[in-house]
Amino acid sequence: xxxxxxxxxxxxxxxxxxxxxxxxxxxxxxxxxxxxxxxxxxxxxxxxxxxxxxxxxxxxxxxxxxxxxxxxxxxxxxxxxxxxxxxxxxxxxxxxxxxxxxxxxxxxxxxxxxxxxxxxxxxxxxxxxxxxxxxxxxxxxxxxxxxxxxxxxxxxxxxxxxxxxxxxxxxxxxx
Numbered sequence: 001x002x003x004x005x006x007x008x009x010x011x012x013x014x015x016x017x018x019x020x021x022x023x024x025x026x027x028x029x030x031x032x033x034x035x036x037x038x039x040x041x042x043x044x045x046x047x048x049x050x051x052x053x054x055x056x057x058x059x060x061x062x063x064x065x066x067x068x069x070x071x072x073x074x075x076x077x078x079x080x081x082x083x084x085x086x087x088x089x090x091x092x093x094x095x096x097x098x099x100x101x102x103x104x105x106x107x108x109x110x111x112x113x114x115x116x117x118x119x120x121x122x123x124x125x126x127x128x129x130x131x132x133x134x135x136x137x138x139x140x141x142x143x144x145x146x147x148x149x150x151x152x153x154x155x156x157x158x159x160x161x162x163x164x165x166x167x168x169x170x171x172x173x174x175x
Contacts, residue, residue, distance in 0.1 A: 041118040041119075041120070041123075043116065043118045046116060046118045046123050046153075046161070047113065047116040047123075049160070049161055050113060050116060050123060050125050050151075050153060050161060051113050053072060053161065054111040054113060054127075055111075056068075056072075057069065057072055057111065058109045058110060058111055061101065061106055061109040062106060062107075062108075062109055064101045064102075066094055066097045066098040066101060067094070069094075069097050070090055070093055070094045070097065072162060072163050073090065073093050073162060073163045073164075073166070074154055074156075074162040074163060074164050075089065075090060076088075076089065076164070077089070077090075077093060077162070077163050077164050077165065077166065078164075078165050078166070079092075079093045079096055079097070079163075079166045080165070080166065080167035080168075081096065081100065081167075081168060082147070082168060082169040082170055084096065084100075102136075103135070103136065104131075104133040104134075104135070105133060105134040105135070105136060106131055106132065106133050106134075107132050107133070107134055107142065108130065108131065108132040109129065109130075109131050109132075110129060110130045110131075111127055111128075111129050112127050112128045112129065112130075113125055113126075113127045114126050114127045114128060115127075121154055121155040122152060122153065122154055122155070122164075123152070123153040123155075123161060124150065124151075124152055124153075125149075125150070125151040125152075125153060126148070126149070126150050126151075127148070127149055127151075128146060128147065128148050128149070128171075129146070129147045129148075129149060129168065130144070130145070130146050130147075131144070131145050131147070132144045133145070145170050145171075145172060146170070146171045146172070147168045147169060147170050147171060148168065148169065148171060149166070149167060149168035149169075150165075150167050150168075151163055151165065151166050151167075152164045152165040152166075
């Protein structure tokens with residue numbers, strides 16, 4: 001009688017032989033294969049759309065308009081601000097943004113796009129922001145901060161772009 005161990009080894013060897021025969025070389029590069037048939041994105045137009053959205057975003061921050069701010073985010077977006085837990089989805093992002101604005105009382109907010117990389121329906125933006133805040137507590141002095149950010153934008157069915165991932169952190173050393 002044969003040992004079960006040898007039967008398992010024989011089955012594995014047989015499976016390996018049949019798997020090798022079923023494989024075929026793929027001569028198409030993965031990136032080319034996934035983007036085949038898609039027109040090349042107009043990077044300058046995408047950047048212009050993102051910068052225009054940044055201008056509207058900044059205005060909404062200064063007005064304290066969290067409803068408008070949330071409209072920049074896709075339904076499945078994730079906001080990852082510094083020193084806070086990630087906010088996932090519109091409701092959590094609305095709560096996080098309204099809390100941030102209420103606690104900071106920003107008097108200036110300036111976004112500066114430094115780079116935009118476009119691939120298919122996605123755009124990756126890197127940039128910096130400058131913000132001046134006025135804390136709500138009595139006698140607190142205004143503070144200024146310079147931050148950097150990465151934002152992943154996703155093209156929507158109507159051709160617009162919405163934020164899918166948004167992360168930022170301060171250039172200032174930790175206190």
